[in-house]
Amino acid sequence: MKTHRPALLLPLAFLAAFYVYPLAAILQTSFSGDTRGLAELCADAYYARVLAFTVFQAALSTLLTLVVALPAAYIFARYDFRGARVLRALTTLPFLMPTIVVATAFSALFGPRGSVNLALMQFLQLDQPPIQILNTLWVILLAHTFYNFTIVLRIVGGFWANLDPQVENAARVLGANRARTFLHVTLPLIAPAIVAAALLVFIFDFTSFGVVLILGGPRLATLEVEIYRQTVNLFNLPIAAALSLAQLVCTFALMYVYTRLQARLAQPLRLRPQAIVKRKPQRAREKIFVWGYLTAMLVFLMTPLVSVIAASFEDGSGYYAELFINRRGSIMFVPPMEAVRNSLFFAAITIVLAVGLGLLAAYALVSQSRAARILDPVFMLPLGTSAVTLGFGFILALGNLRASIWLVPIAHALIAFPFVVRSLLPMLRSIQPQLRQAAQILGASPARVWREIDLPIVARAVIVGAVFAFTVSMGEFGATALVARPELPTIPLAIYRFLGQPGLVNFGQALALSTILMVVSAAAIVAMERLRVGESEF
Amino acid sequence: MNKFYIVSALALIALALIGCAAAGTPTPAPTATPITMPTAGPKPTIPPPGELVVMTHDSFAASEGVIKAFETTANVKLKILKSGDAGAALNKAILAKSNPLADAFFGVDNTFLSRALNADIFEAYKPASASNLPAAFALDPDFKLTPTDYGDVCLNYDRAYFQKKTLAPPQTLDDLTKPQYKSLTVVENPATSSPGLAFLLATVGQFGKDKYLDFWKALRANDVLVTEGWEDAYYAKSSWGGKGGDRPIVVSYATSPAAEVFFSDGKLKEPPTGNVLGDGACFRQVEFVGVLKGAKNPDAARKFVDFMLSAKFQEDVPAQMFVYPVMPGTKLPAFFKFAESPKKPAVVSTADINANRDAWIKAWTDAVLR
Numbered sequence: 001m002k003t004h005r006p007a008l009l010l011p012l013a014f015l016a017a018f019y020v021y022p023l024a025a026i027l028q029t030s031f032s033g034d035t036r037g038l039a040e041l042c043a044d045a046y047y048a049r050v051l052a053f054t055v056f057q058a059a060l061s062t063l064l065t066l067v068v069a070l071p072a073a074y075i076f077a078r079y080d081f082r083g084a085r086v087l088r089a090l091t092t093l094p095f096l097m098p099t100i101v102v103a104t105a106f107s108a109l110f111g112p113r114g115s116v117n118l119a120l121m122q123f124l125q126l127d128q129p130p131i132q133i134l135n136t137l138w139v140i141l142l143a144h145t146f147y148n149f150t151i152v153l154r155i156v157g158g159f160w161a162n163l164d165p166q167v168e169n170a171a172r173v174l175g176a177n178r179a180r181t182f183l184h185v186t187l188p189l190i191a192p193a194i195v196a197a198a199l200l201v202f203i204f205d206f207t208s209f210g211v212v213l214i215l216g217g218p219r220l221a222t223l224e225v226e227i228y229r230q231t232v233n234l235f236n237l238p239i240a241a242a243l244s245l246a247q248l249v250c251t252f253a254l255m256y257v258y259t260r261l262q263a264r265l266a267q268p269l270r271l272r273p274q275a276i277v278k279r280k281p282q283r284a285r286e287k288i289f290v291w292g293y294l295t296a297m298l299v300f301l302m303t304p305l306v307s308v309i310a311a312s313f314e315d316g317s318g319y320y321a322e323l324f325i326n327r328r329g330s331i332m333f334v335p336p337m338e339a340v341r342n343s344l345f346f347a348a349i350t351i352v353l354a355v356g357l358g359l360l361a362a363y364a365l366v367s368q369s370r371a372a373r374i375l376d377p378v379f380m381l382p383l384g385t386s387a388v389t390l391g392f393g394f395i396l397a398l399g400n401l402r403a404s405i406w407l408v409p410i411a412h413a414l415i416a417f418p419f420v421v422r423s424l425l426p427m428l429r430s431i432q433p434q435l436r437q438a439a440q441i442l443g444a445s446p447a448r449v450w451r452e453i454d455l456p457i458v459a460r461a462v463i464v465g466a467v468f469a470f471t472v473s474m475g476e477f478g479a480t481a482l483v484a485r486p487e488l489p490t491i492p493l494a495i496y497r498f499l500g501q502p503g504l505v506n507f508g509q510a511l512a513l514s515t516i517l518m519v520v521s522a523a524a525i526v527a528m529e530r531l532r533v534g535e536s537e538f
Numbered sequence: 539m540n541k542f543y544i545v546s547a548l549a550l551i552a553l554a555l556i557g558c559a560a561a562g563t564p565t566p567a568p569t570a571t572p573i574t575m576p577t578a579g580p581k582p583t584i585p586p587p588g589e590l591v592v593m594t595h596d597s598f599a600a601s602e603g604v605i606k607a608f609e610t611t612a613n614v615k616l617k618i619l620k621s622g623d624a625g626a627a628l629n630k631a632i633l634a635k636s637n638p639l640a641d642a643f644f645g646v647d648n649t650f651l652s653r654a655l656n657a658d659i660f661e662a663y664k665p666a667s668a669s670n671l672p673a674a675f676a677l678d679p680d681f682k683l684t685p686t687d688y689g690d691v692c693l694n695y696d697r698a699y700f701q702k703k704t705l706a707p708p709q710t711l712d713d714l715t716k717p718q719y720k721s722l723t724v725v726e727n728p729a730t731s732s733p734g735l736a737f738l739l740a741t742v743g744q745f746g747k748d749k750y751l752d753f754w755k756a757l758r759a760n761d762v763l764v765t766e767g768w769e770d771a772y773y774a775k776s777s778w779g780g781k782g783g784d785r786p787i788v789v790s791y792a793t794s795p796a797a798e799v800f801f802s803d804g805k806l807k808e809p810p811t812g813n814v815l816g817d818g819a820c821f822r823q824v825e826f827v828g829v830l831k832g833a834k835n836p837d838a839a840r841k842f843v844d845f846m847l848s849a850k851f852q853e854d855v856p857a858q859m860f861v862y863p864v865m866p867g868t869k870l871p872a873f874f875k876f877a878e879s880p881k882k883p884a885v886v887s888t889a890d891i892n893a894n895r896d897a898w899i900k901a902w903t904d905a906v907l908r
Contacts, residue, residue: 103774112782113782217764229730504798504801
C-alpha cells in the first residue's frame with residue numbers, strides 16, 4: 001500500500017500550527033543564538049544523573065505496570081462476567097485524578113499517621129509506622145502503576161479480546177502446555193498491543209511531573225521536573241530549553257526504535273467478535289483466579305479513591321452543599337455545575353479533535369512506508385514534550401489565540417492524539433487485506449468495504465481512543481494551567497483552587513469536587529463504551 | 539484509494555462541526571466568555587465599555603460587587619487572565635513582552651521584583667494616593683510597580699499537638715534545630731514554592747549571608763522535611779491540615795490560623811494553629827501591580843492601579859486573599875483578629891534579594907537536598 005498523503009494533511013497541519021511552531025519559537029528565544037545552555041548541561045554531572053534517574057524510574061515503572069496489568073487485560077479479554085464494563089470504567093479513574101489529591105489520599109493511607117500505618121501499629125504493637133514509602137522511589141513506582149494501569153488494560157485488553165482463541169486451542173491440542181502456549185503463541189500475537197501500551201506508559205513515566213514532584217519529594221527529580229524548575233522558578237530558559245531538547249531527542253529515539261519494532265511485529269490476524277471469544281469462568285480454579293485478581297485490582301486502584309470519597313462525606317453532605325455557596329461573593333467563585341459543564345465541553349471538543357485527527361493519521365500510517373516510519377514517531381512527540389516548554393511556546397507564537405479558551409481543548413488534543421493513534425494502529429494493521437479484496441471482488445464499493453470490513457473493527461478502537469481522549473481532557477491540569485486563560489475553570493482547576501487555601505472546608509470541598517469528577521467521568525465512560533457501531537460486537 | 543478521502547471528509551465535517559459549536563452554542567459561562575460577539579444594529583449613545591485585561595496568578599480573588607463597581611466607574615469590562623502560580627505568571631508576562639497578553643499585571647512580589655523590573659515590562663505610573671503608602675512598601679521608587687498588599691510567611695504550629703506533649707511551641711528559628719523539635723518541621727522548597735523562598739529569605743535575614751547555611755545544615759540534621767509546594771506541606775504532611783501527616787510545624791502564612799477559623803463552617807471558635815512570631819522568624823511578602831508596556835488600554839490599566847489602592851478594594855483584600863492591605867487605616871474583617879502579625883519580620887533588602895536570590899537557592903539546594 002502506498003502512503004495516503006491527503007489523509008495526512010490535517011494532522012500534520014494541526015501539529016505544525018500547535019506543536020512545531022510554538023516549540024520552535026520557544027527554543028529559538030531560549031537559545032537566542034548561544035549554546036551556553038547546552039554547554040552547561042554537558043558540564044554538570046547533575047543533569048546526567050537526572051537523566052539516568054528519569055530513564056531508570058520510567059523503565060521500572062513501566063515494567064511494574066505491565067506485570068500488574070497484563071493479567072487483568074487477559075481477564076477482561078477472555079472472560080465474560082457481570083459488571084465488566086463498570087469495572088473497566090473504574091480502572092480509568094486514577095488516570096484522571098489530580099496528583100495533589102492522590103498525594104493527600106496516599107498520605108491519608110500511608111502517611112506516618114495514615115490509616116494503614118495506624119492499623120498496623122495497633123495490630124503489630126509497633127511504636128513506629130511500619131510503612132514509610134512517601135518521598136521514596138517506591139511511591140513513584142506505586143503511583144505510576146496506579147495511574148497507568150488503565151492504559152495497559154485498555155490497549156492490550158482491547159486487542160486481545162478479538163484474538164481468535166482457536167490458535168491457542170490448537171497449540172494446546174498439539175501438546176503445548178499453558179506456559180508454552182502463552183510464550184510461543186499468544187505473546188507474539190498480542191505483542192504489538194503490549195509494545196504500544198508499554199511505549200505510552202513509558203513516555204508518561206518518562207515525562208512524569210506531578211507524581212515525581214509531589215509524591216517523590218524534592219530530592220528526586222526527572223527531566224520534566226528539572227525543566228519546570230528552570231523555567232518557572234529560575235527563569236533560566238537556555239538550560240530549560242537544552243533539557244527540553246534532550247527529553248525530546250530521547251523520546252524520538254525511543255519512538256523510532258519502537259516504530260521499527262512494531263512494523264516487524266504486526267501481522268494480519270483473524271479477529272473474532274468478542275461474543276465468540278469470551279466465556280464465563282467455570283472451573284473453580286478459573287473462578288478463583290478471575291475474582292481473586294479482580295478483587296486485588298480493585299483494592300489497589302480504588303482504596304485511595306475510596307478514601308477521598310469517604311473523607312468528602314465526613315461532614316455529611318456539608319462540603320457538597322458548601323460548593324454551591326459563594327460565601328465571600330468572590331468573582332472567582334465557580335459553581336460546581338459550571339465546572340462540570342466546562343470540563344465536559346472541553347472533553348467533547350478534545351474527543352472530536354483527537355479522534356478525527358487520530359483516525360486520519362492512523363490510516364496514513366498503516367502502510368509502513370518510509371514516510372510512515374518517520375511520521376509515526378513524530379506524531380508521538382507531543383506526549384514526550386515538556387508541557388511547560390510548550391506552554392511558554394504558545395505565549396510566544398500563537399498571537400491572539402493565546403488567551404482564547406480554544407487553546408485548552410487544543411492542548412488536550414495534542415496529548416490525546418497520540419493515544420488515539422496508538423489505540424488504532426494495532427487494530428488497523430491486523431485487518432487482513434484479503435478480507436477487503438474479497439469484498440471488492442464481490443462488488444462492494446470502497447465505501448461499503450470500509451463500512452463492512454473496517455468499521456466494525458475500527459469502531460472498537462475508536463471507542464478506546466475516545467475514552468482516552470476524554471480521560472486526558474477531564475483530568476488534565478498541567479496544560480490547562482499553563483495556558484493563560486480567561487475564567488472558564490475546569491474541575492481540576494477548581495480543585496486546585498480550593499487546595500490553595502488553608503482550612504478544613506476548603507480541603508473538604510476539594511475532595512467533594514474530586515468525587516464529583518470521578519462520578520461524572522465514570523458515568524460518561526460507561527456511556528461511551530455502550531456505543532456500538534456495526535452489527536457484530538467487536 | 540477512496541476510503542481515505544471518505545475518512546478525510548468525515549474528519550473535515552467533524553472539524554466543521556466544532557466550528558459550528560464554537561459559533562452557535564452558548565459557551566458554558568456566558569458571563570466569563572472572552573469571545574465578544576460582533577454587535578450589529580444601531581449604535582448605542584454611550585460609548586461602549588472598553589476591555590481591560592489583567593494578567594495575574596492563580597490566587598487572585600476579589601468580591602463581585604467591588605469589581606462591578608470598578609467596571610461601572612471606569613466604563614470597562616474587566617477580563618482576568620489567570621496564568622499559573624506567581625512565578626509562572628510573571629515569566630509569561632515577560633515572554634509576551636513584545637506582544638503583551640494584558641494591560642495590567644498583578645502579583646509580582648518583592649522576591650521577584652528584580653526579575654520584573656530588569657525585564658522592563660512595566661510602565662511607570664504613580665497613583666495620586668501613593669503618597670499615603672508607608673515607605674517600607676514603596677520598594678520601587680520609579681513606581682513601575684505599585685504595592686497593593688502584604689502578608690507574612692511564618693511557621694504555623696499545631697496547638698493541640700504541643701498541648702498534648704506538654705511541650706512549649708518553638709519561639710524562634712533557632713528553636714527548630716533543638717532536639718525536642720526533631721522531625722517536627724516541614725518547609726517548602728524555595729526553588730519551587732513562593733512561601734518556601736520567603737522562608738529561605740527569613741533565614742538569610744535572621745542569620746546573615748554567611749551563616750544561614752549553617753542553620754539549614756543543622757535543620758537538616760534535625761530531620762526537616764522538604765516538600766515541593768505549600769499544598770502538599772499543608773494538606774499531606776501537617777498534623778492538622780489533611781489526614782495522615784504527623785508534622786506539627788509547617789511553613790505557611792501568618793493569616794493561615796485565621797483562615798482555619800473562617801473556613802471551618804462555624805465549627806472552630808479558636809484557630810487550631812498558632813504562629814512562631816519570634817524576631818526574624820517571618821518574612822514579609824509585598825505584592826505589586828503595574829501597567830504593562832504596550833498595553834492596548836493603558837488608561838484603564840492606570841485606573842485599575844488607582845482602584846487597587848482605593849478603600850473599596852483595600853478593604854476587600856483580607857477576606858479574599860488572606861493578606862493585609864497596604865493602605866494605613868484600612869478596616870479589617872472581624873476574623874482577622876486571629877491573624878497575628880510578627881513584630882519584627884526578617885529584613886533582606888530588595889537589592890540584596892536581586893543580587894543573590896538565585897545563588898541562595900542554589901546553595902540551599904546543595905546544602906539541604908543533595
